[in-house]
Amino acid sequence: MKIIVVGAVAGGATAASQIRRVLPDAEITVYDKGSTMSFGNCGMPYVIGGVIEDKKKIISATPESFKEKKNIEVYVHHEVVRIDRKQKLVEVKNVQTGKSFTDSYDKLILSPGGSARRPTYEGMDTADVFTLRSYDDMEEILSYIHEKKPSSCAVVGGGFIGVELAEVLHEQGISVSVIERNKHMMSILDPEIAVLLDEELRNNGVALHRETEIANINGSKLTLKNGDVVEADFVMMSVGIIANTELAEAAGLEIGETGGIVTNDVMQTTDPDIYAIGDAAENKEWFTGKPKRVPLAWHAHRQAYIVAKHLEGKPVRIKGLLGTSISKVFSQSVAMTGMTDDMLEEEGIPFKTVLHKSKTNAGYYPDHANITLKVTYHAETRKVLGAQAFGGKGIDKRIDVIATAIFGGLTVDDLAALELSYSPPYSSPKDPVNMVGYKAE
The missing domain is CATH 3.50.50.60 (FAD/NAD(P)-binding domain)
Structure with a gap:
């Protein structure tokens, strides 16, 4: 063959x-x-x-x-x-x-x-504009930063890649502004989680320009449709x-x-x-x-x-896509799996949610952090439909457990019964995932 x-x-x-x-x-x-x-x-x-x-x-x-x-x-x-x-x-x-x-x-x-989506703006040819999609793109950006030593950047688009770029450029000593046309960064997230992400970015010195877009560009000067002006030595396009x-x-x-x-x-x-x-x-x-x-x-x-x-000749069939994903945002992480509130409302699926805030592991253990975990489930069958989380260490574990629960057709009540590993450095006797199940009762 x-x-x-x-x-x-x-x-x-x-x-x-x-x-x-x-x-x-x-x-x-x-x-x-x-x-x-x-x-x-x-x-x-x-x-x-x-x-x-x-x-x-x-x-x-x-x-x-x-x-x-x-x-x-x-x-x-x-x-x-x-x-x-x-x-x-x-x-x-x-x-x-x-x-x-x-x-x-x-x-x-x-x-x-x-291919990286690259919208056009008036005066765009007067600026240094990049996208990040290929290895060659990466090398071009690395060379630009090394040779030009820029002090500021505008990231257009606040999705997963845009947020990651904002962090890594900021850590390089570059002042970063993110321009996002939606109300929050990572607009796919539900508001309860997205607002925490916005706060983390702002707390780390990233300027957020939300619900607006670029009107025109004049060299290092970007004028936005809401009247704001952003100064940026270069522009990173991250709009899908x-x-x-x-x-x-x-x-x-x-x-x-x-x-x-x-x-x-x-x-x-x-x-x-x-x-x-x-x-x-x-x-x-x-x-x-x-x-x-x-x-x-x-x-x-x-x-x-x-x-x-x-x-x-031994076929295995794909069962559907959940869109499980995670991203690091400075000292925090944000992750999701399954359907969001907007998706469920659009499909007309009756649902309920549980929002749980706690420590990622034992509060008396020196290395602990906060977690906000939101789980969505079917209002009638009580099967888990989706989850989102924001916080410190262990975010990946919780979202991965819930993605597995969705795969297995578990209900929100089953989450309370899951026997999850516990030791003070890692979790609590009742893990945040367990607590979501208890709260749903």
Whole structure:
């Protein structure tokens, strides 16, 4: 079997590796238009912030290592520009030389990722503006900071990446302003949690400009629609990801309402010989089954595994997306899983919530912190529908436990009965997750 993979970052590299594990005799070729394969996108902000001092540490594989260890051919600087579904051919362009050639496939896996959304503003060409999506983007930003030594930055967009950038740039001694058009940072969060995030950012010296957008830019001067003026030596755009679906769309594959390539529960597109995974793939939401696209690393890796198992003839089916995620915000963390209040109201699902505030572990133990945990559950069945948390250490543990509870179909009352590990450095005899269950009674 001859398999071509388009894209060599999280989804594509993992798919190739997983396929080699289950199909040792397959001929596997990977093409990627970038300069670097298999790098950790999520680690890039921390390279910029100096937390990760050696940028090469976020690269987990090279074309040479893939060839040597897995017998997989990887070609970087090579872009697949056309798919001929009838002939089962792809046209590949060497972006360095401009020369093109064709390659054939039995199965084709699309993992083209997404591109950073880059809105345009009047006078934008007068400013130094960056996006962070590729390894090359990261290197460009690192060089700019090293050479120009900027003292201020405007981050446009207060989502997960925008908030992480605000922290790491601030830790580099750069004055940061975040411009967010919604009422709170990370607008996907419910207000009870989002307000805590805003407070943490402000307490650490990050200027927040909410419910407004850029009107125009004049060099280092950004005028906002509410009349505020922000001085910034450079601008970081962090306003979302656009799925790279041009190749799939030109080949006649169906594009869904989320803007991603439509897939079934084994990641096949509308052409059964072509699969799609990662940021550009549209799946379904866990509870409603409606189309959903989550551009996060876990989903790309899981989808890669599902493709490999299907090619092996032992299919494993994707069960839906919860969107479980977490982000570090200075000394605090913010995390979520499942549905929010707004999502539930939009779907007309009756729900109730429990909000619990406590210590992350025994209050008498020197190393403890605060936690605010919100859990949402179905008003009739009492099954857990979602959770959000903000606070110090152990936020990841609580959200992960609740994500597992959702996966297992547990009720909010079951949370009280969970036997969770306890020792004063880690928790309390009644963990915050247990307390949510007790409160719900």
